Amino acid sequence: MIQSAATPAVALIGTEGLYVTGDDHLLLTVSNSLAGVAVALSGRQLHKSGDVVPFSEPHTPASDRSATTRVARLARGWLQHLTVTVTTGAPIGGQTFARVDLVRGEGAGRIVLATLAAGYVTARNGLAWPGSALRSSIEGAGALRSITGADPAAGAEVSETVPTGARWALRALRVTLVTDATVANREVALTFDDGVTVYAEYPSSVNQTATQSRAYTASSAGVRGGAATSLAIMIATAPIVALSGHRIRTLTTGLAAGDNFGAPQLDVEEWIEGA
Amino acid sequence: MALKRCNTCLGEYHDPQPDGATYFHVCPLVTIIEGRDAAGVTVVGPLESFGGSALLDAAAVQAIRDRGDALTPRQLEVLARREEPRPHRRDEHTLRYEGEKGERRVLRREGRGVTVLDPRDAFAERRGRAL
Numbered sequence: 001m002i003q004s005a006a007t008p009a010v011a012l013i014g015t016e017g018l019y020v021t022g023d024d025h026l027l028l029t030v031s032n033s034l035a036g037v038a039v040a041l042s043g044r045q046l047h048k049s050g051d052v053v054p055f056s057e058p059h060t061p062a063s064d065r066s067a068t069t070r071v072a073r074l075a076r077g078w079l080q081h082l083t084v085t086v087t088t089g090a091p092i093g094g095q096t097f098a099r100v101d102l103v104r105g106e107g108a109g110r111i112v113l114a115t116l117a118a119g120y121v122t123a124r125n126g127l128a129w130p131g132s133a134l135r136s137s138i139e140g141a142g143a144l145r146s147i148t149g150a151d152p153a154a155g156a157e158v159s160e161t162v163p164t165g166a167r168w169a170l171r172a173l174r175v176t177l178v179t180d181a182t183v184a185n186r187e188v189a190l191t192f193d194d195g196v197t198v199y200a201e202y203p204s205s206v207n208q209t210a211t212q213s214r215a216y217t218a219s220s221a222g223v224r225g226g227a228a229t230s231l232a233i234m235i236a237t238a239p240i241v242a243l244s245g246h247r248i249r250t251l252t253t254g255l256a257a258g259d260n261f262g263a264p265q266l267d268v269e270e271w272i273e274g275a
Numbered sequence: 276m277a278l279k280r281c282n283t284c285l286g287e288y289h290d291p292q293p294d295g296a297t298y299f300h301v302c303p304l305v306t307i308i309e310g311r312d313a314a315g316v317t318v319v320g321p322l323e324s325f326g327g328s329a330l331l332d333a334a335a336v337q338a339i340r341d342r343g344d345a346l347t348p349r350q351l352e353v354l355a356r357r358e359e360p361r362p363h364r365r366d367e368h369t370l371r372y373e374g375e376k377g378e379r380r381v382l383r384r385e386g387r388g389v390t391v392l393d394p395r396d397a398f399a400e401r402r403g404r405a406l
Contacts, residue, residue: 034296035295095296147298153323155326156285156303157303
């Protein structure tokens with residue numbers, strides 16, 4: 001500690017902090033998929049006056065995975081530490097991604113000087129600087145989700161679109177098809193496309209005829225062998241990872257106007273894309 | 276927070292989802308049928324509009340002809356199927372936010388809107404138990 005006869009100079013207390021000027025501030029960016037979530041960017045700063053001043057900036061992100069931001073203004077001094085915590089809601093891993101940057105400037109002229117923290121936050125685990133490792137939003141395990149898709153009208157195929165800002169790995173999909181009295185063989189296939197072009201198509205191994213109700217399960221578990229007498233039909237798929245805007249659809253040869261798919265139930269692993 | 280029906284495609288969906296995430300409905304493609312009726316007239320239209328017809332593939336039509344029979348007025352020989360973007364389709368993904376604080380979410384495509392079939396959040400109790 002350096003001292004002069006007249007005025008003691010301020011010394012760092014504890015470990016070194018990050019020196020910031022009045023032109024620097026913290027930028028919190030959150031991408032979130034769960035409704036009702038709020039977070040807070042909190043921390044402490046050692047001012048040149050010797051005061052240790054806490055700060056806490058609340059932030060309510062959107063729930064459509066779009067990036068929303070909040071600025072925490074800093075005074076000249078040393079940033080001691082910061083945390084990002086969930087204050088409302090209960091997101092699980094893979095649903096709420098936060099990043100804290102040290103920036104200078106505003107808007108298009110903003111300069112990112114350093115990324116201090118980046119990772120998913122949950123109701124029980126926040127981010128901390130120093131301490132938390134910087135993570136990519138597509139790194140590690142995603143959020144396991146059970147999704148009830150749209151129940152299409154008669155004569156329409158099942159179609160689920162990977163939401164904007166999401167990346168999906170389809171683990172399983174189950175859907176029922178009730179066929180009308182039209183005499184025809186229906187062959188249900190599960191397709192994946194990029195919004196325009198189909199890049200994978202997995203047909204079922206068993207046809208469905210008129211006036212039947214069958215439950216289709218698509219997964220990478222394989223197909224049933226031998227005489228299939230129960231009501232379950234399996235579709236073997238590869239473990240596909242689909243990007244935003246990609247579609248998971250049925251494509252049914254011989255689909256009749258009165259044939260009716262039920263609401264598909266999807267088991268997916270989801271990550272926030274590009275956060 | 277409800278069970279909704281899309282007024283364009285009549286698909287029904289829950290929003291929010293069981294896990295609390297928002298569901299962004301997008302209308303499925305429409306299957307277009309090109310067929311030939313008993314009079315030999317080519318007809319084209321969405322599959323959903325052929326509810327009163329029996330759609331037959333080539334093998335079924337050939338079997339009828341092999342018996343020396345003709346198609347009935349209700350039967351339609353399917354010549355081709357294709358899928359097209361649905362007219363007036365709805366896409367609930369975000370186009371942009373408007374308003375002083377960005378409080379209004381503008382959808383990519385409104386389509387013909389939605390009808391709320393049940394305003395209750397069907398999964399709220401299940402999510403509460405999970406917490």
